[in-house]
Amino acid sequence: MRVTDRKQRAELMHAVEAVFRHGRLVLGPEVEKLEKQVAKRCDRKYAVAVNSGTDALFLALKSIDIGQGDEVITTAMSWIATANAIALTGATPIFADINEDLNIDPDSITPLITSKTKAILLVHFTGKICRMSEIMKIAQKHRLIVIEDAAQAFDACHHGQKAGSFGFIACFSMNPMKIFAACGEAGMVVTDENDVYERLLSLRYNGTVNRVECIEPSLNARMDTLQAAILLKRLRSVGRIAERRRKIASMYNTGLSECVDVPVESKGCRDVYYSYTLRTKHRDALKNFLEQKGIETKIWHPLLMPEHAAYRKKARGKYPKAKHIVKQILSIPNHEKLQDRDVRYIVESIRGFFKGKKS
Numbered sequence: 001m002r003v004t005d006r007k008q009r010a011e012l013m014h015a016v017e018a019v020f021r022h023g024r025l026v027l028g029p030e031v032e033k034l035e036k037q038v039a040k041r042c043d044r045k046y047a048v049a050v051n052s053g054t055d056a057l058f059l060a061l062k063s064i065d066i067g068q069g070d071e072v073i074t075t076a077m078s079w080i081a082t083a084n085a086i087a088l089t090g091a092t093p094i095f096a097d098i099n100e101d102l103n104i105d106p107d108s109i110t111p112l113i114t115s116k117t118k119a120i121l122l123v124h125f126t127g128k129i130c131r132m133s134e135i136m137k138i139a140q141k142h143r144l145i146v147i148e149d150a151a152q153a154f155d156a157c158h159h160g161q162k163a164g165s166f167g168f169i170a171c172f173s174m175n176p177m178k179i180f181a182a183c184g185e186a187g188m189v190v191t192d193e194n195d196v197y198e199r200l201l202s203l204r205y206n207g208t209v210n211r212v213e214c215i216e217p218s219l220n221a222r223m224d225t226l227q228a229a230i231l232l233k234r235l236r237s238v239g240r241i242a243e244r245r246r247k248i249a250s251m252y253n254t255g256l257s258e259c260v261d262v263p264v265e266s267k268g269c270r271d272v273y274y275s276y277t278l279r280t281k282h283r284d285a286l287k288n289f290l291e292q293k294g295i296e297t298k299i300w301h302p303l304l305m306p307e308h309a310a311y312r313k314k315a316r317g318k319y320p321k322a323k324h325i326v327k328q329i330l331s332i333p334n335h336e337k338l339q340d341r342d343v344r345y346i347v348e349s350i351r352g353f354f355k356g357k358k359s
């Protein structure tokens with residue numbers, strides 16, 4: 001697939017040219033502009049642009065002093081970057097269970113809390129916001145800091161409140177697969193806290209102040225100006241992309257709810273469908289069947305985070321539902337460029353598979 005259509009390509013090339021002209025290739029003016037616009041878009045005071053979602057998570061944890069001896073409760077089901085960010089600070093990830101909605105189950109959090117627990121790092125998986133009011137209550141009661149991994153949920157809403165505006169800090173990824181996508185690696189941290197903001201600015205450039213003196217060891221995580229210039233252009237179409245994906249999801253829901261468990265949108269929610277993930281106990285057979293029909297599907301992610309080799313031996317937590325559900329999930333095509341006829345073909349194919357079968 002081509003990266004962009006012709007008109008969009010011309011627009012992006014124009015933005016790239018402008019960066020070449022002024023020549024400030026890292027943290028240039030477009031980066032600052034992007035930070036302002038992203039902060040505004042998700043109702044936050046501050047945004048700090050970094051060079052990946054993984055860096056965003058790692059620096060966010062560092063900025064609130066998470067480290068050796070601390071425990072951070074997270075979900076069992078996410079891309080491994082979530083657990084890695086915790087582990088790399090020296091803290092221990094503790095894996096909570098998920099619900100039918102594939103997000104962290106608030107009820108599974110409390111039993112995992114110990115005197116060492118410092119934070120909850122939740123993930124708005126598939127572009128659906130977690131059950132935030134319950135999670136915030138638990139966090140308040142136990143004095144835990146809430147961090148949102150909103151990498152898959154840019155522009156998602158819950159009763160008008162934006163993903164990334166619930167926690168103390170929130171992190172986004174703008175890698176090319178995400179809904180708000182750069183043409184390379186990019187990420188963002190947002191917060192309302194001035195202290196955290198100042199610390200993030202330092203952490204993103206080797207822990208330096210005034211770019212001269214290092215006050216704490218860190219990495220270089222600055223955003224390329226080229227990516228910021230591209231993201232500024234693309235920010236304008238994020239809303240449209242999310243709407244198209246929501247339309248595709250509703251077509252799928254209508255056509256497929258008799259055969260599989262379709263993603264359910266809670267009242268007052270605007271899910272953005274980073275993936276459209278259905279559930280069926282015939283997952284593997286369905287996947288093979290669709291492949292033969294020329295329909296690409298994906299299992300995001302076949303391994304729970306605690307089941308990766310890096311964590312398997314000493315993973316802590318409790319996630320029986322996640323272990324069961326991960327064998328049933330399948331993401332079917334939901335890119336905004338799909339035509340209605342493509343969606344209908346996919347629906348018909350899946351219905352064909354289930355004809356005469358009891359789901």
Ligand SMILES: *Cc1c(COP(=O)(O)O)cnc(C)c1O
Binds near residue numbers: 054055173185
């Ligand atoms: C994509 C993603 C990340 C990592 O972002 P990168 O920009 O690829 O480093 C982290 N968490 C989740 C849930 C993601 O989907």
